[in-house]
Amino acid sequence: ADPDPLQDFCVADLSASTSVNGFLCKSASKVSSDNFFFDGLSKEGNTSNIFGSTVTAANVLSFPGLNTLGSSINRVDFAIGGVNPPHSHPRSTETDLVISGQVLVGFVTTGNVYFSKVLTAGQIFVIPRGLVHFQKNVGPGKALIFTTFNSQLPGAAVVPLNLFASTPSIPNDVLTKTFQVGDDVVNSIKSKFGS
Ligand code: GLV
Ligand code: MN
Incomplete structure (x- = not known):
C-alpha cells in the first residue's frame, strides 16, 4: 500500500532532522550490504506481559533498509494461551504464516462479519488492509508466527490500548x-x- 519507489533503494537516514512521506536516503556511497540485513527477528521475544504475546518488528524504524520498498515483517511469539489483542494496520494488508504451534487468526469486516481459522505450521491467513484482527495461541505449547506487510511501516492501532x-x-x-x-x-x- 506504499507509493512506488523512484530509485533502486533509499536506505533511511533516521537521524535526518527533516523527512517527507517516509525518510531521507542515506548517501549511496555510504550504503553497504549490512544495510539490507537485519538480525532482529532471530530471537524469541519476551512474552511475560498481560497478553502473553510479543511482537518484534522489522519495519523501517528498526531496519532502515526497508525505506521506500513497501515491505516489512514481524515476528510474534506466544506463551501458552497468549493473545495478540485486536488491532488494525491503517497502511497495510497482512499475511500470517505459522511457524510452530496452533494459532487462531481472526478478523472482522467493516460490516461486522467475522472470519477466522485455526492454523498450524506452514499455513497462512490474510488480513485485508485496515481491518481489526487478532491471533490467539490455542495449542498446548508456545507458538510462533511471522507476519508480512506491503508497507514499510504498517502502523498498529491496538483497540484496547487506543480506547483504555x-x-x-x-x-x-x-x-x-x-x-x-x-x-x-x-x-x-x-x-x-x-x-
Ligand atoms: C500481527 O497481527 C502483527 O501485526 O504482527
Ligand atoms: Mn496485525
Whole structure:
C-alpha cells in the first residue's frame, strides 16, 4: 500500500532532522550490504506481559533498509494461551504464516462479519488492509508466527490500548455510554493497562 519507489533503494537516514512521506536516503556511497540485513527477528521475544504475546518488528524504524520498498515483517511469539489483542494496520494488508504451534487468526469486516481459522505450521491467513484482527495461541505449547506487510511501516492501532490507555485518557463518560457499563468497569479496564 506504499507509493512506488523512484530509485533502486533509499536506505533511511533516521537521524535526518527533516523527512517527507517516509525518510531521507542515506548517501549511496555510504550504503553497504549490512544495510539490507537485519538480525532482529532471530530471537524469541519476551512474552511475560498481560497478553502473553510479543511482537518484534522489522519495519523501517528498526531496519532502515526497508525505506521506500513497501515491505516489512514481524515476528510474534506466544506463551501458552497468549493473545495478540485486536488491532488494525491503517497502511497495510497482512499475511500470517505459522511457524510452530496452533494459532487462531481472526478478523472482522467493516460490516461486522467475522472470519477466522485455526492454523498450524506452514499455513497462512490474510488480513485485508485496515481491518481489526487478532491471533490467539490455542495449542498446548508456545507458538510462533511471522507476519508480512506491503508497507514499510504498517502502523498498529491496538483497540484496547487506543480506547483504555490513550494519553490523555478518553473521558470515562464516553466509554461508559459506549459500552453501556458503569465507571467501575471502565476504571477497572483502564487500571489493567496502567493508566
Ligand atoms: C500481527 O497481527 C502483527 O501485526 O504482527
Ligand atoms: Mn496485525
